[in-house]
Amino acid sequence: MSAVGESLGPKRIAVCVGSGGVGKTTVAAAIALRGALQGKKALVCTIDPAHRLASALGLAALGNKEAVVPEEMLRQAGLTLPPGGSLHAMMLDVKHTWDELIARHAPDPERRRRILENRLYQQMSRALAGSHEYMAMEKLYELATERDYGLIVLDTPPTAHALDFLDAPHRVLDFLGDESLRILGPALAAGRIGMKLLHLGGTYAARALARFTGAETLNELAALLQAFEGMYDGFKARAAAVRELMGQSQVGFVVVASPQPMSVDEALFFHRTLTEEGMTVAGLVVNRATGPLWPESAPLPEGVELARAAGEGSADLWGRVALTVAEQQRIARAERAEIARLFAVPGTPRVILARLESDVHDLGGLAVVASRV
Amino acid sequence: VNLLDKRLAIVTGKGGVGRSTISAALALILAGRGKRVLVCEVNARERVAPLFGAKPSGHQATEVRPGIFTVNVTPPEAMREYGVMVLHSRTLYRVVFENRLVASFLRAIPSLAELVMLGKILHEVRVEEAPGKPRWDAVIVDAPATGHAVQLLRVPQALLEAVPPGPLRRDAGWMDELLRDPTRTGIAIVAVPEEMPVSEAIDLDGQLRALRLPLTDLLLNAMPERRFNPDEGGILARRRADSAPVGPAAAIAHLQALRAAEAGRYGQRLREAISLPAVEIPFLAAERWDQRAVGQVAAALER
Numbered sequence: 123m124s125a126v127g128e129s130l131g132p133k134r135i136a137v138c139v140g141s142g143g144v145g146k147t148t149v150a151a152a153i154a155l156r157g158a159l160q161g162k163k164a165l166v167c168t169i170d171p172a173h174r175l176a177s178a179l180g181l182a183a184l185g186n187k188e189a190v191v192p193e194e195m196l197r198q199a200g201l202t203l204p205p206g207g208s209l210h211a212m213m214l215d216v217k218h219t220w221d222e223l224i225a226r227h228a229p230d231p232e233r234r235r236r237i238l239e240n241r242l243y244q245q246m247s248r249a250l251a252g253s254h255e256y257m258a259m260e261k262l263y264e265l266a267t268e269r270d271y272g273l274i275v276l277d278t279p280p281t282a283h284a285l286d287f288l289d290a291p292h293r294v295l296d297f298l299g300d301e302s303l304r305i306l307g308p309a310l311a312a313g314r315i316g317m318k319l320l321h322l323g324g325t326y327a328a329r330a331l332a333r334f335t336g337a338e339t340l341n342e343l344a345a346l347l348q349a350f351e352g353m354y355d356g357f358k359a360r361a362a363a364v365r366e367l368m369g370q371s372q373v374g375f376v377v378v379a380s381p382q383p384m385s386v387d388e389a390l391f392f393h394r395t396l397t398e399e400g401m402t403v404a405g406l407v408v409n410r411a412t413g414p415l416w417p418e419s420a421p422l423p424e425g426v427e428l429a430r431a432a433g434e435g436s437a438d439l440w441g442r443v444a445l446t447v448a449e450q451q452r453i454a455r456a457e458r459a460e461i462a463r464l465f466a467v468p469g470t471p472r473v474i475l476a477r478l479e480s481d482v483h484d485l486g487g488l489a490v491v492a493s494r495v
Numbered sequence: 496v497n498l499l500d501k502r503l504a505i506v507t508g509k510g511g512v513g514r515s516t517i518s519a520a521l522a523l524i525l526a527g528r529g530k531r532v533l534v535c536e537v538n539a540r541e542r543v544a545p546l547f548g549a550k551p552s553g554h555q556a557t558e559v560r561p562g563i564f565t566v567n568v569t570p571p572e573a574m575r576e577y578g579v580m581v582l583h584s585r586t587l588y589r590v591v592f593e594n595r596l597v598a599s600f601l602r603a604i605p606s607l608a609e610l611v612m613l614g615k616i617l618h619e620v621r622v623e624e625a626p627g628k629p630r631w632d633a634v635i636v637d638a639p640a641t642g643h644a645v646q647l648l649r650v651p652q653a654l655l656e657a658v659p660p661g662p663l664r665r666d667a668g669w670m671d672e673l674l675r676d677p678t679r680t681g682i683a684i685v686a687v688p689e690e691m692p693v694s695e696a697i698d699l700d701g702q703l704r705a706l707r708l709p710l711t712d713l714l715l716n717a718m719p720e721r722r723f724n725p726d727e728g729g730i731l732a733r734r735r736a737d738s739a740p741v742g743p744a745a746a747i748a749h750l751q752a753l754r755a756a757e758a759g760r761y762g763q764r765l766r767e768a769i770s771l772p773a774v775e776i777p778f779l780a781a782e783r784w785d786q787r788a789v790g791q792v793a794a795a796l797e798r
Contacts, residue, residue, distance in 0.1 A: 142510010142640045147691070241658075342659065380511070383784065384542060391540075415747045423740040432741045435730050442722050443731070443748040449780040450747050456782040 125471035126376070126405030127156065127495050133374040133404055135266055135367075137276045139396075140378035141388040145409040149378050149475075150277035151179060151211070152491035158209040159201065159492065162272035165210040165265065167258075179211050179485070186215035188269075191485075199485035210271070219257040220247035227356040236349045242342045263364045374404025379464060381411050381457035386464045393467055403470050407495070408461050410477040412454045422448050496774055496796050497711035499524060501681035503620045503634050503673065505648075507703070508685035509695040510640035513716045513792075515542035516784065517685055517776070518637040520792040526562030527793075530632035534565045535616050537639050537647065541567050546789050556619075560786075564631075570608035573615040580618075609650045610667070617670050620679070641695050645702045648674065652706060674708060681711035686765060688718060688758035697768045713771040714796075715762050717778045719755040728752045 130136055130153065138150040150166050157164035165188055166179075179191055191209040196202070203209070221238060228234035237243050258276065265274050350357075367373065375396050379389035389406065396403050416422075425441030432440060465472055475494050478487065498504040504521060506514045515536070522532045522543075533556055534543045541551035549559035554572040556564045578588045622630045638644040651671035658664045674680055682703060686696035696713075703710055723731065728749070735746035766773050776795040781788040 143512060143692070144510075145691075384540075385511070388540065415750070416743050417739070420739070423744050428741060428744055432730075432734060432737075432745075435727065439723070439727050439730070440744075443744050446722065446748045446751045447744050450751075452780050452782050 124473035129471040134372040144380040156492040157273035161204040164273040168277040413476040573611040677709035683712040688761035
């Protein structure tokens with residue numbers, strides 16, 4: 123077992139982060155599969171707006187509900203789960219999760235209806251950037267506190283937005299907890315926005331704001347804020363609980379990178395940010411590294427020399443082989459330098475996953491990755 | 496590449512498929528034709544300027560080599576520019592928008608960050624130095640990864656549906672019109688020949704089509720060269736367990752042959768699923784991603 127596997131052993135929640143295109147989803151699914159193979163009830167959840175996880179698990183579609191990967195499919199891939207082990211997968215439906223959250227906090231059906239029917243709410247819950255990240259945290263909290271999974275693995279979108287995802291509960295606390303907004307909600311609804319803003323922002327602030335957004339948008343917003351009245355504390359408590367959960371010892375972050383400069387830059391940035399935020403980085407994973415197929419110290423072969431030694435095939439063929447070896451050495455050298463840069467981070471458990479002969483896109487491939495983690 | 500004929504060229508695709516390098520290469524080609532080009536990165540860790548050996552441009556469009564300017568479009572800066580434009584006054588902007596309360600409001604308006612970033616980019620397409628003389632011959636957008644690109648590009652349509660009449664809606668209107676105009680705008684989908692990028696590219700194609708946006712090109716990046724024919728592949732497979740030097744060399748070459756064959760299958764699948772003219776960009780074993788590598792990508796795009 124790798125050091126990362128060992129470090130993840132006692133964790134109940136693993137959050138995979140890293141830049142796009144590094145195979146984060148594959149690593150997340152492999153970690154969950156590994157848990158299942160160890161006899162855990164394991165779930166992998168993706169929040170990426172693109173539909174990746176389903177194809178990695180060979181499932182046609184994933185909904186906002188958890189789906190169990192059928193044992194039959196696992197068997198076909200040569201995998202037998204021990205008693206107690208099961209593999210589940212889900213893809214977050216952001217709109218649905220928002221609606222559930224509103225239902226949870228709304229004091230009565232009427233209030234719930236007013237929020238759900240508000241046009242700004244509908245837009246916000248469907249398309250607001252950052253909304254994905256916030257709802258992922260919310261869903262993760264729900265799964266962690268209300269279900270009996272032994273392991274939950276969360277896959278996140280690429281870096282720029284995954285930071286939003288750390289910030290999301292903070293921001294919601296900021297916004298919903300803003301005293302001045304609370305005071306303003308009713309005033310806005312009563313059409314007294316102008317007066318309030320006159321005090322706060324200078325003489326023509328209100329008109330200027332309306333010029334920017336349109337008066338009706340402000341009214342819509344006022345109605346939404348008013349509907350939220352009294353729900354702030356619930357949201358606030360919830361967001362604080364989510365934040366608290368992420369810092370607990372049962373949660374481990376896994377930073378995934380490919381051995382390329384930009385990916386390593388982002389991984390280092392991530393490692394630093396998470397550490398500063400008091401989160402535990404349980405592992406650094408370098409994915410899809412070029413394997414050491416040609417001895418590092420040996421001189422590169424010449425085509426003629428290879429042709430002579432092989433005794434078959436044209437000199438031209440072995441010339442192209444020599445070219446391929448040189449190319450691969452160049453890549454491997456560049457990758458080694460990047461890996462060294464990432465692994466200069468002290469202390470954190472680490473693992474290098476060599477690139478497989480073929481792309482990982484089924485359970486069999488996942489199992490190979492799982493065994494190496 | 497059809498994208499090269501457009502005033503607004505948008506480069507989309509999964510994370511890690513080489514959107515920034517391709518954006519840089521497109522800029523290099525256009526600059527070589529004597530055009531003045533702006534490359535916009537969207538709230539990103541800047542990659543394009545460093546590819547040209549320049550330091551990041553930040554939010555001021557900066558010339559990184561003759562004819563090529565880059566800029567990183569971020570929400571606060573775009574918001575300020577947009578606000579100043581609407582209010583016609585920097586002082587007024589400060590008074591109004593930097594008020595903490597107002598800032599809270601603006602944060603609560605759905606997708607405003609996306610709107611102002613997109614607005615800034617599209618404004619650059621329209622802006623003229625003198626009547627009839629646009630500031631840029633072309634604006635290239637290094638768009639965010641798949642899902643977030645769709646979020647960005649659907650903002651005008653979403654706002655037209657959700658927001659009551661007013662200035663926001665008016666802006667959404669002209670933005671929507673420009674984005675959907677096939678004479679001015681082109682969108683390329685970039686993919687590399689691997690399972691996930693291919694699935695995502697097909698997904699993205701469907702989503703952008705549903706938004707009725709003008710897709711123009713499919714760019715197949717990092718395609719490994721078909722270096723060995725099947726007979727040669729047979730020899731390599733047979734000899735890869737030999738002792739050095741033949742064995743390890745044959746093993747490395749055999750792996751290359753496998754990848755090339757697999758890439759060919761993925762390329763085929765993409766061409767079948769996405770009905771766009773496809774351009775292949777060969778895999779580059781570059782030790783460093785710099786201007787030289789960008790030049791090689793540009794050469795492949797121009798072939």
